[in-house]
Amino acid sequence: MPAKRTTAATATPSITKSLSSGPKTLTANSSVSEIVHHVWQQYLTTTPERTMLLDAFMAFLVLIGGIQFVYCVLAGNYPFNAFLSGFSAAVGQFVLTASLRMQTSTDKAKGANGMGVGSDGVSHERAFADYIFGSLILHFFCINFIN
Amino acid sequence: MQLWHTILQLSLLAVTAAPTAAAASAWGFTDATVSVHAKGAGVGSGLKENIPDNKALTKPVSLGSTDTLKVTLTAREGRSAKRAHQVFLLLQDPETGLDISYPFNVKDNGKSRVELTQKDLPVQFLSLSDPLNAKLLIGSFGSSEAYNGAAFKLAVTRSPDQPVPTVEVSRYGKLPEIHHIFKDDPQNPPIVITLAFVAMVLATLPVLAGMWLFLGANVRHLPNALKASPIPHTVFLGSLLSLEGIFFLYYQSWTLFQVLPAVAVAGTVAFISGSRALGEVQGRRLDGLR
Amino acid sequence: MRWCLSLLLFCFLAVVNALSSSGNRLLVVLEDATEKESYSTFLGDLEARGYNPVVESPKSDKLSLFELGERAYDHVLLFPPRSKGFGPSLSPKNIIEFMNKDGNVLLALSGKSTTPSAISSLLLELDLHLSTDRSSMVVDHFNYDIHSAAETHDVLLLQRPGQLRPDTKSFFDGEGVLAFPSAAPHTLGDSNPLLAPILSAPVTAYSYNPKEDFGSVEDVVASGSQLALVSAMQARNSARFTLLGSVESLQDKWFSATVKAPGDGKESETANRDFAKQLTAWAFKETGVLKVGKIEHHLAQDSEAPSVELNPKIYRIKNETVFSIEVSEYKYDKYVPFEVPENDALQLEFTMLSPFHRLDLQPSGKTENSSIYSTKFTVPDQHGIFSFRVNYKRPFLTSIEEKHEVTVRHYAHDEYPRSWKISGGWVWIAGLWSVVAGFLAFVIMWLYSAPTSTASTTKKTQ
Numbered sequence: 017m018p019a020k021r022t023t024a025a026t027a028t029p030s031i032t033k034s035l036s037s038g039p040k041t042l043t044a045n046s047s048v049s050e051i052v053h054h055v056w057q058q059y060l061t062t063t064p065e066r067t068m069l070l071d072a073f074m075a076f077l078v079l080i081g082g083i084q085f086v087y088c089v090l091a092g093n094y095p096f097n098a099f100l101s102g103f104s105a106a107v108g109q110f111v112l113t114a115s116l117r118m119q120t121s122t123d124k125a126k127g128a129n130g131m132g133v134g135s136d137g138v139s140h141e142r143a144f145a146d147y148i149f150g151s152l153i154l155h156f157f158c159i160n161f162i163n
Numbered sequence: 164m165q166l167w168h169t170i171l172q173l174s175l176l177a178v179t180a181a182p183t184a185a186a187a188s189a190w191g192f193t194d195a196t197v198s199v200h201a202k203g204a205g206v207g208s209g210l211k212e213n214i215p216d217n218k219a220l221t222k223p224v225s226l227g228s229t230d231t232l233k234v235t236l237t238a239r240e241g242r243s244a245k246r247a248h249q250v251f252l253l254l255q256d257p258e259t260g261l262d263i264s265y266p267f268n269v270k271d272n273g274k275s276r277v278e279l280t281q282k283d284l285p286v287q288f289l290s291l292s293d294p295l296n297a298k299l300l301i302g303s304f305g306s307s308e309a310y311n312g313a314a315f316k317l318a319v320t321r322s323p324d325q326p327v328p329t330v331e332v333s334r335y336g337k338l339p340e341i342h343h344i345f346k347d348d349p350q351n352p353p354i355v356i357t358l359a360f361v362a363m364v365l366a367t368l369p370v371l372a373g374m375w376l377f378l379g380a381n382v383r384h385l386p387n388a389l390k391a392s393p394i395p396h397t398v399f400l401g402s403l404l405s406l407e408g409i410f411f412l413y414y415q416s417w418t419l420f421q422v423l424p425a426v427a428v429a430g431t432v433a434f435i436s437g438s439r440a441l442g443e444v445q446g447r448r449l450d451g452l453r
Numbered sequence: 454m455r456w457c458l459s460l461l462l463f464c465f466l467a468v469v470n471a472l473s474s475s476g477n478r479l480l481v482v483l484e485d486a487t488e489k490e491s492y493s494t495f496l497g498d499l500e501a502r503g504y505n506p507v508v509e510s511p512k513s514d515k516l517s518l519f520e521l522g523e524r525a526y527d528h529v530l531l532f533p534p535r536s537k538g539f540g541p542s543l544s545p546k547n548i549i550e551f552m553n554k555d556g557n558v559l560l561a562l563s564g565k566s567t568t569p570s571a572i573s574s575l576l577l578e579l580d581l582h583l584s585t586d587r588s589s590m591v592v593d594h595f596n597y598d599i600h601s602a603a604e605t606h607d608v609l610l611l612q613r614p615g616q617l618r619p620d621t622k623s624f625f626d627g628e629g630v631l632a633f634p635s636a637a638p639h640t641l642g643d644s645n646p647l648l649a650p651i652l653s654a655p656v657t658a659y660s661y662n663p664k665e666d667f668g669s670v671e672d673v674v675a676s677g678s679q680l681a682l683v684s685a686m687q688a689r690n691s692a693r694f695t696l697l698g699s700v701e702s703l704q705d706k707w708f709s710a711t712v713k714a715p716g717d718g719k720e721s722e723t724a725n726r727d728f729a730k731q732l733t734a735w736a737f738k739e740t741g742v743l744k745v746g747k748i749e750h751h752l753a754q755d756s757e758a759p760s761v762e763l764n765p766k767i768y769r770i771k772n773e774t775v776f777s778i779e780v781s782e783y784k785y786d787k788y789v790p791f792e793v794p795e796n797d798a799l800q801l802e803f804t805m806l807s808p809f810h811r812l813d814l815q816p817s818g819k820t821e822n823s824s825i826y827s828t829k830f831t832v833p834d835q836h837g838i839f840s841f842r843v844n845y846k847r848p849f850l851t852s853i854e855e856k857h858e859v860t861v862r863h864y865a866h867d868e869y870p871r872s873w874k875i876s877g878g879w880v881w882i883a884g885l886w887s888v889v890a891g892f893l894a895f896v897i898m899w900l901y902s903a904p905t906s907t908a909s910t911t912k913k914t915q
Contacts, residue, residue, distance in 0.1 A: 065904050066453070068378050073895045076371040077888065080364060084884045087360040091352030095878045102881025105888045113895075140448065141441040144899065148437070151892055152406055156426075158885055159414045163872045248669050249594055249659060251676070262656045264676040269669040300657055302594025303669075304606055308715060309594035311657060333646045335846040336620055337798050341811035343833040345771075351877040360880040364887055371891055379905035380898050388901060396900075403896065407889055444900060453904065 067121045074113050081106030101162040108154045112147055119143035188241055188307040191217045192299060195236035197315055202229040212315075220315035223294045227320050228281050234314070235276045236267070238301050244273035248303040252277050254288065254317060255296045261287055264300065281319065290327040294318035384452065388443060395439030402433035472503030474742045474783040475555065476527030479504040480518070482511050482543065483532045492532075494705045495729055502730075502785075504528075504737070511539040518542065518551045528737045531560045533700055538571035545575035552692040559736040561700035564590030564607070564635040579686050580642030581696060584674055586662050591636045591680060591698070593658035598632055598712040609633040609699075610714050611682070613724060614652045620796035621848050624740050625651055625731045629724025630714075632707050636699035638680035647686050649848035651695075651732070654680040683732065691851035695736040703729050739785050741849045746779030746823050748855060750841055753829055767860040769868070770834045776801055776841055777817060777827030778855070790824035792816075794847075799826050802842040805861075809833040814843075836863045 046054070063071070084103045093099050120140045195214035214220050214236070226232050238247040250267035263285055267275035281289065288295060294316040302309025321327065351357070388396050406429045413422045447453055479499065483489055489496070489508060496506055507526070509516045511534060519525055529551065531539065538544075548558060562568055567588040576583060583589075592606045602608035611631045616623045631652070638660045641648050656677040661670045682698040701707060708726040713719070734740045753773035754761045768774060780799070782791035793799050798813035810833065814826035832839075839861050845853040872878050 069375055069380050072374040072378055076367055076891055080367045080884055080887055083363050084881055087880045091356050094349040095875050098872050098878030098881040102884040105885045109888050141445045145437055145441055155410055155889055159410050246668050262677040266671050266673055268671055304604055306603060311595060332643055335646055341808050343809045345834050354876055357876050357879050361883045364880055364883040368887055380902050382901040383903040385901040
């Protein structure tokens, strides 16, 4: 995960700046709730809006996959092929969206700077085109398999 | 065939029972005793019964697994004791008609003796619940009428802890029917649970919409995009929608060979229009609008 | 012209062969030609039924069961030999070989003469046992003819045999009394299921050796109904071997004798002639010969559906299948519909290594000379190479062994129910299409969503 590390490193000045209005800085002996709260605040302040929308979509996919999995546990896996394709559609879409997030997520400053290129040198639009291509193939296979 | 034998025997019994038929020249017996003594027990112990002349014993005689059955009699032709050619103890299963005879040891003066144990019996007789019919057959050549009469009933007793021997003889015949037992068809879960979960799954779409609205998702760039490059954008979106529509038709009824050309056409259109449309999007991003 | 002639010849041969289902060449082996006279009615009856009896002495040089490696006769009737055996051309090995080539043998013995050890060893091969001295004779002091055997009691009077078992056909039943003079008894071994007794001695009968008599019998190997007088063995190739204990019962004298049992006053005519006809008819395959006609299996069809494919090579699991077999029985001169005996059943097995189904076939139709048995069943839910098997082996009937292989396949991919028909899968179908819908919404949102100015303030207030 070198991408994340660089993001974090470059984001450091903005954190200190925005955290000045935040509750308090993290210390070595902070409680668990404090850590969680701190991480959440940091996520809210440092994530670009577009990435947050993408995260909402990923949360939706987790939710839909979870419901399908719980149903399988509760009611049995018949017909199994339907379970496999329904569940793997959610999981596969999640994985694809996660790759899109990795390729397009830049911090606010960088995004504002208008570089528009992911850490591995792929433009956001190219990454999105790949994402659509992959998703369509995934849908085709799932629909084929669900019979 | 067995039926015929029993009928024959019955008729013969009737015949022999009739005292009129030439009483002077009929075979019979006298001084008949039947005794059962267990192995190891002293002489005189155990059961000993006298069989009345030319008649049957009423009580059944039981023969245990270590007992020896002994029958003695004196064969008589008419009034005089005489050696008969055939002095047999005939055991017969009343149910199946299965029979076996044991010849007596006959002396010249007609005195005859036979001993038998359970080892001498055929295995089929060892597992019977009803007592066997024991008959005496006395006959010889010449014109004298032969004797065939019931003597006693023989109950074969076995101790319950001893296994009953069985015979298995293979014979061609009808075999038991076999019906294949099918695996159960898989069962659908209760429809209520299914519908509840369908509702939950469908409810995630409004949840997604709500989250997006909360986070401020919008389509405010759509007019701009359409103004900048109308054809690529409409065609791109349209081809994406039609690709998913083709997938839906494939799910519903289409075959693979209907789907593949349609996907090839829509995919090419989506590729060409997509590169234009995404170029426009990139332009917007480079302008800092995104 | 030529095929016309051969057709004519064929028809002619068919007429000549009309009697036995397996040919009319009969070899009668009789040592003493003068004896032939006493069997004239018996042999005449055989001739009248279409056989060509060739009477030969076992000592004859030209006597051979085989000619150029093939059977020279279809049936052999062996009268008891006077000398030590039948000679080299009728050795036990040759007789067995003759039966292996589907020839039928009827061997008659007599209690008057000692049976040669060669014959005893032949019988031993078939699990038929003679007494060890081979010269025993059956007597019964209760069922003898008082006219001819008042002193010796060796002419047994017997009822005609009925059914061997409740589930067999009786080929030898009828009215009347049989007279069996000086019968040589035999016993049946346990190890040969192909053996079946036809006629047994009465319960009160026993056997003894008249030459070694000591006033009374004290050692009997078998007695009563364990002594068989007539027995049959039908080999796996349906060749028949019949053993008749009393050759004298075939003599003219006993074909029309008047006999009287001790005790009951009735005089009766012997039924030996009728029994001899039944016995030779069975032994030489005029009766009890089964023939399988059409065998059909196909999918069970709905009432109005058009004709389905007959005898397909492949079935799917859980197919409803109908199997039918046409069986006819040869009866003296023609094939008649075969009726399964009352407590018996013609059974179909659907097997792969072991039977998955074994079903009784039910009569479903009848033609002029055959009856059709059929059953309907569901193909097991197991794919593989199966076979329809009808294995019908019963005493006195030639065996039926039919095996027809078929493939049983799984459901094809388009034979399963579609996913929406299974209510259990609705959740996952909804999940899949929700993902697709969410994906489309996400694409639109990603392409056209503008950053909101209020976004940062929203975040801060959270």
